[in-house]
Amino acid sequence: MLKPTLGAALVATAALAHAANPITSKIFTADPAALVDNGRVYLYVGRDEAPVGGKDYLMNEWRVFSSCDMQHWTAHPDGVPFSTFKWAARDAWASDITKRNGKYYLYVTVEHKTIPGKAIGVAVSDSPTGPFVDARGSALITNDMTHETEISWDDIDPAIFVDDDGQAYLYWGNTVMKYAKLKPNMTELDGPIHTVGLEAFTEASYLHKHAGKYYLSYSRKFPEETVYMTGPTATGPWSYGGVIMEQNTNVKTIHHAIVDFNGKSYIFYHNGKLPTGGEFRRSVAVEELHYGPDGKILPVAQTAEGPAANPSTACKR
Template identity: 65%
Template sequence: MKKLLLAAALACGVAAVHAAPNPLFAPLYTADPAVLVDGGRVYLFAGRDEAEPEGKDYVMHEWRVFSTCDMVNWKDEGVPLKAATFGWAKGRAWASDVVKRHGRYWFYSTVEHATVPGFAIGVAVSDSPTGPFVDARGSALITNDMTKQTDIAWDDIDPTIFVDDDGQAWLYWGNTVLKAAKLKANMTELDGPITVVPVANFVEAPYLHKRKVRGKNVYYLSYSQHFPEETAYMTGPSPTGPWTPQGVVMERNTKTKTIHQAFFEFNGKSYVAYHNAELPGGGEFRRSVAIEEFSYRTDGTIPFIHQTKTGPKANPSAACRR
């Protein structure tokens, strides 16, 4: 049996490394992970932190994408798009999310608008998860003047995109105030009004996913709360709730005030991607993506997930043999 397992590991290229290190992608500094599972591979999109060691602001011009078929060996797939991909933006490749629909890949991202003061959300599309992505609208999907709940310039950030089994696409986003809207089937237009989701202590980084628990659909809406941030979540029976708070599942970081999660399933196991600042030279504006494996409790709730220096163990999919 041991010989068979070793042979399988060699075939998948994971014999030499049994677990990935945390954080990932050194020497690059990366943040705000978004995850897409497609064709037996995990595609992880992240903004690249480019600030100097003593920098005092986020310097982010592009997103990077990395892929793996075994959760250990990652391939740097390069730059699928930049903030400059959106001709109407003046920069800031902040948090994003991605989904596959109609055989294409849709990327929702935060950038700073060039003519409408404040941050905005754009939509890019590609025929491949590794890009290149192009602007799907030629204009922003969400601009700061469309939402009046706060007077801050950064309340329209951190989009998460979720397509339910009935085909309805949902967009959640926000800072300080959590906002939501339906999308039309074309994935580039709102389908109805923007609504506000009341969440105590909400700061940013909403993420929506769904699982079956004891035969019923359970929707999980996770987010960052307080500042410095910690990861909390709520559950509900639909994409709009009603939501039941479930508590904190990841503690705040020590070297950066932010943390940004993305939950996903791969090859029969559950994972959460997030960022800290634990790579050498890391800090507030030089963050680093990491991943933890975890198991849901029998009632479907998420346990407290500790950050580790050793990431997930090898979990090769059939794609490793291709």
């Protein structure tokens, strides 16, 4: 793989003057994943391409944005098409990203060509902005590997978490949450697939750690709200914490990601608030996230303003 310098990549990008929610009004975006690296936050989104009045998701690629201050976002020119995975038939549904050993691993949801149902693939790059290539040449998770439900979309929404001891975990699922350990190569399961019973779990599981505590958040019910649980390890046991974000008004989903950046915490999510926006024409936004003195996540309201500027002096421009 070629390893372009970040400076060269940024020369080829278009800086967005937009400094409010959503993070871009140029295209419709959904299902945010985020990564903080070298003082810059990178945002990975699926591109909604359904026409006005469309009745289904039309998503063919993931797009990458980045920011040094959580207000002004740079659109990187090269997306990641679902065709990166030759075994995929269509769709660029929810993804997640992590860095390990100097490489960037992007876990994605696509439709499999030959095994009916949704599948999870993993791509790798030497740069957070790509180019990404298929790390396996085959799916990591396919619908025939799990049998908890009869639906064909129960293997979606991958979330990747690397614990302090170096153990990587993959979380995913619809209706039933599943998780598995990954081998250090980040492209193979290391042991069995486990299921977790969560109250009214729908999808979009996400794990992060704050002040020594593990936070498992997910989309609950349908239409969805974002809730969280806490636990002493990356696999629980889990105790209910509360609602982070209420349901959207004109979009049934609300997929999220949580990161720490430059001394503050943030939650990304999507809604349908752009003109002509809605169920299949969504927009990713971001808010600052706060914890109470007891470690509880405080409820987050959606705003048009978004978070205050938080410029990072460590950001490599």
